[in-house]
Amino acid sequence: MTDPTIRGLLFDKDGTLIDFQATWVPLNVQAADVAAKGDPALRARLLEIGGYDAETGRVTGASLLAQADTREVAEAWVDAGAPFGVDELAAAMDRIFQAGMHDAVPVTNIAELFRRLWARGLHLGIATSDSEAAIAASLAGFGVSGERVHAYGYDSGHGSKPDPGMVHAFCAATGLDPAQVAMVGDNLHDIHAGQAAGCGLTVGVRTGTGGPELADAADFVIADIGELEALLGDRIPPLSDDA
Structure with missing residues (x-):
């Protein structure tokens, strides 16, 4: 041989x-809720920017949430109106994502x-x-x-x-x-x-x-x-x- x-x-x-979908959709929704400080309209907007399809409940391919790193997503969300600094939001998101990995599928x-x-x-x-x-x-x-x-x-x-x-x-x-x-x-x-x-x-x-x-x-x-x-x-x- x-x-x-x-x-x-x-x-x-x-x-x-x-x-991906089973593990990350709930985490992405949780992160968007934190980024929007509970504002449902802003949360929906942030998820849409990230590539989350509310009708299917899935994250689409080649989207921010599918491919970008945490800081890149945080930057996009802050630009879209999330009331945080980028460093602060990225750190909060990383805490959510790290905790979620213990229950990853x-x-x-x-x-x-x-x-x-x-x-x-x-x-x-x-x-x-x-x-x-x-x-x-x-x-x-x-x-x-x-x-x-x-x-x-x-x-x-x-x-x-x-x-x-x-x-x-x-x-x-x-x-x-x-x-x-x-x-x-x-x-x-x-x-x-x-x-x-x-x-x-x-x-x-x-x-x-x-x-x-x-x-x-x-x-x-x-x-x-x-x-x-x-x-x-x-x-x-x-x-x-x-x-």
């Missing part, structure tokens, strides 16, 4: 490891999936538009030790997607070349970050806000990360005998 080319997997969090058994991927000798990381603290809260909820997961949030100092900084940080931490990394995510910001960094593969998943545009942008699109091992096949190392 040829030597596998993929040695690291860098996952988006929201919509990739967790079900995973798309599969993340602990078991990560165990198998580690047994293949793969390096694993998470690159999210959420905060680094929220990654830690999510991993705790999944029953995964954060010590073996390279975590990059919008506040980690490596920029935000679709810029390639988080991928570059992952490669620096693991010693991998970008060509040895697969970027896995649910929207175009994830795919474009992987492409900008020169990742060997980009993989889209259907558990988030992305739509048909994923098929045009990503190398592959799968239903969810439970299909990842089968997709990658001999591009990744085999399971160790004691896995």
Whole structure:
């Protein structure tokens, strides 16, 4: 068998490891209510700006709430009339989002999936538009030790997607070349970050806000990360005998 080319997997969090709509819609509504200080008309306006569709109860793809980081959303909401400073609002939103990650809805058994991927000798990381603290809260909820997961949030100092900084940080931490990394995510910001960094593969998943545009942008699109091992096949190392 040829030597596998993929040695690291860098996952988006929201919509990739967790079900985006089930987890984030209630948190977005809560954050908008805080930003509007309880004013229902302003809350509705902020949610609409963010990309929340009140008729379907879902966040639309390629919207602020689907792709932007907390500070970017806070800036847009303050510009739209939220009676806060950007720093103050972003901090309040991060507290809501971090607390909500303890009850995040995973798309599969993340602990078991990560165990198998580690047994293949793969390096694993998470690159999210959420905060680094929220990654830690999510991993705790999944029953995964954060010590073996390279975590990059919008506040980690490596920029935000679709810029390639988080991928570059992952490669620096693991010693991998970008060509040895697969970027896995649910929207175009994830795919474009992987492409900008020169990742060997980009993989889209259907558990988030992305739509048909994923098929045009990503190398592959799968239903969810439970299909990842089968997709990658001999591009990744085999399971160790004691896995």
